[in-house]
Amino acid sequence: MxxxxxxxxxxxxxxxxxxxxxxxxxxxxxxxxxxxxxxxxxxxxxxxxxxxxxxxxxxxxxxxxxxxxxxxxxxxxxxxxxxxxxxxxxxxxxxxxxxxxxxxxxxxxxxxxxxxxxxxxxxxxxxxxxxxxxxxxxxxxxxxxxxxxxxxxxxxxxxxxxxxxxxxxxxxxxxxxxxxxxxxxxxxxxxxxxxxxxxxxDVASAEMTKYAANAFLATKITFMNEIANLCALSGANIDQVRVGIGSDSRIGDRFLFPGLGYGGSCFPKDVKALIYMGKTMGYNFNILEATNLVNQAQRHRFIFTIGSFFDHQLDGKTLALWGLAFKPNTDDIREAPALTVMERLLDLGADLRVYDPVAMLEVQKHYENYPYPERIVYAPTPEAALEGADALVINTEWDVFRQFDVSRLKNLLKAPVVFDGRNIYDPAQMKQAGIHYFYIGKPIY
Ligand SMILES: NC(=O)c1ccc[n+]([C@@H]2O[C@H](COP(=O)([O-])OP(=O)(O)OC[C@H]3O[C@@H](n4cnc5c(N)ncnc54)[C@H](O)[C@@H]3O)[C@@H](O)[C@H]2O)c1
Missing domain, CATH: 3.40.50.720 (NAD(P)-binding Rossmann-like Domain)
Structure with a gap:
C-alpha cells in the first residue's frame, strides 16, 4: 500500500x-x-x-x-x-x-x-x-x-x-x-x-478515546501526587502506599510514581482541550480542572521546598540540575517541569549547572536569549554539574542518574543536599551516604 x-x-x-x-x-x-x-x-x-x-x-x-x-x-x-x-x-x-x-x-x-x-x-x-x-x-x-x-x-x-x-x-x-x-x-x-x-x-468515539486515555493517565499521576503530598503531612510512606494500592489489579501498578507532575507535548494540552471541549457543550469537567491545577501546583511545591531550605535566599547559591527533558529517553522539553524549576530558581537568584543526557541542545536553544547567560552552565557530565554546587536538584528520572553511585555525591557536591523530584533513590541509602535527602512525599514530621 x-x-x-x-x-x-x-x-x-x-x-x-x-x-x-x-x-x-x-x-x-x-x-x-x-x-x-x-x-x-x-x-x-x-x-x-x-x-x-x-x-x-x-x-x-x-x-x-x-x-x-x-x-x-x-x-x-x-x-x-x-x-x-x-x-x-x-x-x-x-x-x-x-x-x-x-x-x-x-x-x-x-x-x-x-x-x-x-x-x-x-x-x-x-x-x-x-x-x-x-x-x-x-x-x-x-x-x-x-x-x-x-x-x-x-x-x-x-x-x-x-x-x-x-x-x-x-x-x-x-x-x-x-x-x-x-x-x-x-x-x-x-x-x-x-x-x-x-x-x-465510530469516528467520534475514536476521537474521544485518545483524549480520554491521556486525561485519565494525567489524572492518575496527579492523584498519586496528591496522595504523596498527604503522606508527607501525615507521616505515611508513599512507597509503601504505592505498593499497597498498585497490587490491586483494578488499579494497576503503572503510573503510580509520585513526582514533579506531568509535562510534555501531549498531556497538558490534551487535558486542557478536553476541558474546553466540555465547556463548548455546557459541561464542566471538574476533575480535569483540578488535575490541571494540581499538576501546576506540584512543580511549585517542589520549588518551594528548595527555596525554604535556603530561607528563600538563593543569591550566591549554585544549584546542580540533573534532567531537563520532560521525561527520560527523549530530547523533548515541551512543557517540561524542569523548565519551570530552572526559571524559578534563576528568578530566586541561584546560578545553575545543568545536565541532561540528550536535551542540552534543545534547552540551550530555548534559553539563547536569556539575559544572563553566565548564570546557566551547561555541564558535559553529571559529575561536572555537581562541581561547587550547594545542592543537587533532580527533575527527570534518567537511568544514568538512577545508576549513579550515591556514595560519591557527598564528595562531589559542595554541600550534601539533594532535592529529588522523581524519587529515584532509596532514602535509607541516602541517609547512610550522609545526604540531606528531600523527595516527593517525604514525611515532614
Ligand atoms: N509526540 C507524541 O508523543 C504524540 C503521541 C501521540 C499523539 N500525538 C499527537 O500527534 C500530533 C503531532 O504531534 P508531534 O509531537 O508529532 O508534533 P511535532 O510538532 O513533533 O511535528 C509536527 C510536524 O508537522 C509539520 N507541519 C506543520 N504544518 C504542516 C503542514 N501544513 N504540512 C506538512 N507538515 C506540517 C511541522 O513542521 C512539524 O514537523 C499532535 O496532535 C499530538 O498531540 C503526539
Whole structure:
C-alpha cells in the first residue's frame, strides 16, 4: 500500500518508519525544508531510541522517502495520514489550523479516491471538519470525488515510540464506510496477524478515546501526587502506599510514581482541550480542572521546598540540575517541569549547572536569549554539574542518574543536599551516604 505521512514530527516520522518496516511504501511530507533535507542526508531531527536504524534501513530498501511537496505526496498515496501538531490555544482549545491547512491542501490536489486519516490528536468533530474543508476545495475545482475521513489516534510514548508502534496495546480506528474499514484492516494486517488488537468504532468515539486515555493517565499521576503530598503531612510512606494500592489489579501498578507532575507535548494540552471541549457543550469537567491545577501546583511545591531550605535566599547559591527533558529517553522539553524549576530558581537568584543526557541542545536553544547567560552552565557530565554546587536538584528520572553511585555525591557536591523530584533513590541509602535527602512525599514530621 502507498501511504503519505503529512507532518514529520515525533508521530509522523515514527509512524512512517514503522509502516515502512511493516512493508508499506511511505512518503513523509513536511513544510520544513531543513528537516526534509536533513532526513534525506540521513539526519534524524529528534532523539528517539532505535529510530535512526529504522529510517536508514527503510530508506535503503526504497520503502521510505521524504518530500516538501504535498501534491506529490497526495498523488502517490492511497492513504494520507495527517500528523501535524495540534497545540493549545490561549483558551485551552486545540489549535486546528495546521490540520485545516493540510485538509485544504489535500482537497486542492487529490484526483482519485483517498482515505484521509487523522492521526493528530483532535477534538470530536474534527473528521467532519476535515471532510467539509476537503469537499469545499473539491467543489471549487468542480470535482465530486469520493473520499473517506478516518480517525486513527496515536498512542505511542516518546522514548519508547518504536516499541509502542510495533507492539501496541491496541490500535483504534474510527470509520464511516465499509471501504475505509477494509483498507484500514488491510493496512494493520501486519499487526492483527501478530494478535495485536485492532478496534473499529465510530469516528467520534475514536476521537474521544485518545483524549480520554491521556486525561485519565494525567489524572492518575496527579492523584498519586496528591496522595504523596498527604503522606508527607501525615507521616505515611508513599512507597509503601504505592505498593499497597498498585497490587490491586483494578488499579494497576503503572503510573503510580509520585513526582514533579506531568509535562510534555501531549498531556497538558490534551487535558486542557478536553476541558474546553466540555465547556463548548455546557459541561464542566471538574476533575480535569483540578488535575490541571494540581499538576501546576506540584512543580511549585517542589520549588518551594528548595527555596525554604535556603530561607528563600538563593543569591550566591549554585544549584546542580540533573534532567531537563520532560521525561527520560527523549530530547523533548515541551512543557517540561524542569523548565519551570530552572526559571524559578534563576528568578530566586541561584546560578545553575545543568545536565541532561540528550536535551542540552534543545534547552540551550530555548534559553539563547536569556539575559544572563553566565548564570546557566551547561555541564558535559553529571559529575561536572555537581562541581561547587550547594545542592543537587533532580527533575527527570534518567537511568544514568538512577545508576549513579550515591556514595560519591557527598564528595562531589559542595554541600550534601539533594532535592529529588522523581524519587529515584532509596532514602535509607541516602541517609547512610550522609545526604540531606528531600523527595516527593517525604514525611515532614
Ligand atoms: N509526540 C507524541 O508523543 C504524540 C503521541 C501521540 C499523539 N500525538 C499527537 O500527534 C500530533 C503531532 O504531534 P508531534 O509531537 O508529532 O508534533 P511535532 O510538532 O513533533 O511535528 C509536527 C510536524 O508537522 C509539520 N507541519 C506543520 N504544518 C504542516 C503542514 N501544513 N504540512 C506538512 N507538515 C506540517 C511541522 O513542521 C512539524 O514537523 C499532535 O496532535 C499530538 O498531540 C503526539
Amino acid at each position: 502507498h501511504l503519505a505521512m503529512i507532518g514529520v514530527g515525533y508521530v509522523g516520522l515514527v509512524s512512517g518508519a514503522c509502516f515502512a518496516e511493516a512493508g508499506q511504501t511511505v512518503i513523509c511530507m513536511d513544510v520544513d525544508p531543513q528537516k526534509i533535507e536533513g532526513l534525506r542526508r540521513g539526519e534524524i531531527p529528534i532523539y528517539e531510541p532505535g529510530l535512526e536504524d529504522f529510517v536508514r534501513r527503510n530508506v535503503a530498501a526504497g520503502r521510505l522517502s521524504f518530500t516538501t511537496d504535498l501534491n506529490d505526496a497526495v498523488d502517490r498515496s492511497q492513504v494520507i495520514f495527517i500528523c501535524v501538531g495540534t497545540p493549545s490555544r490561549e483558551d485551552g482549545s486545540a489549535d486546528l489550523h495546521y490540520v485545516d491547512e493540510v485538509a485544504r491542501g489535500i482537497g486542492r490536489t487529490m484526483d482519485a479516491y483517498k482515505v484521509i486519516v487523522n492521526k493528530s490528536t483532535v477534538p470530536v468533530g474534527t473528521a467532519r471538519r476535515v471532510r467539509r474543508l476537503v469537499s469545499k476545495e473539491l467543489a471549487r475545482r468542480g470535482l465530486d470525488l469520493e473520499f473517506d475521513v478516518v480517525s486513527n489516534p496515536e498512542f505511542l510514548r516518546e522514548g519508547s515510540a518504536l516499541h509502542d508502534f510495533m507492539q501496541p496495546d491496541r490500535t483504534v480506528v474510527g470509520v464511516e464506510s465499509a471501504k475505509a474499514r477494509q483498507l484500514m484492516a488491510e493496512l494493520y494486517r501486519y499487526w492483527t496477524e501478530k494478535k495485536f488488537p485492532l478496534y473499529f468504532m
